[in-house]
Amino acid sequence: xxTAIDFPTDLMIALQGSLSGGRQEPWVEDTSSVGSPxxxxxxxxxxxxxxxxxxxxxxxxxxxxxxxxxxxxxxxLTCNWVHPLSGTSYEVFLDGAPQEKHIAVDLYDVSVxxxxx
Numbered sequence: 205x206x207t208a209i210d211f212p213t214d215l216m217i218a219l220q221g222s223l224s225g226g227r228q229e230p231w232v233e234d235t236s237s238v239g240s241p242x243x244x245x246x247x248x249x250x251x252x253x254x255x256x257x258x259x260x261x262x263x264x265x266x267x268x269x270x271x272x273x274x275x276x277x278x279x280x281l282t283c284n285w286v287h288p289l290s291g292t293s294y295e296v297f298l299d300g301a302p303q304e305k306h307i308a309v310d311l312y313d314v315s316v317x318x319x320x321x
Contacts, residue, residue, distance in 0.1 A: 209283040225254035253319040282321045
C-alpha cells in the first residue's frame with residue numbers, strides 16, 4: 205500500500221447480497237479489415253473493481269461524504285479498502301461520489317463503487 209488513508213471501517217456494513225465485483229480485462233483489442241482481431245496487454249496485472257450498498261444513518265452518511273470530499277479530495281486520492289468477505293486489502297479509487305437513497309427517518313442506502321489503483 206502506498207497510501208496512509210484508510211476507508212472508514214465503521215462504515216463497512218454492506219447490505220447482505222449487495223457486494224459485487226469483477227476484473228477489468230488486462231488487454232485491448234484492435235480490429236482489422238482482414239483477419240481476426242489482435243490483442244495486446246494493456247496492464248501487467250488485472251485490476252479489480254467492486255460495488256456495494258451501505259445502510260447508513262444520517263451521521264454515518266455525513267462521515268462518508270466528508271471522507272470523499274475532504275479526505276479524498278473529491279475522489280482524486282486513493283485509500284485502503286478491506287474486502288468485507290475475504291479480508292484482502294486493496295488500494296482503491298472511489299468510482300464517484302457516494303449515491304444515497306432515503307429509506308426511512310435517519311436511514312439511507314448508499315451506493316459505493318471502488319476500483320483498484
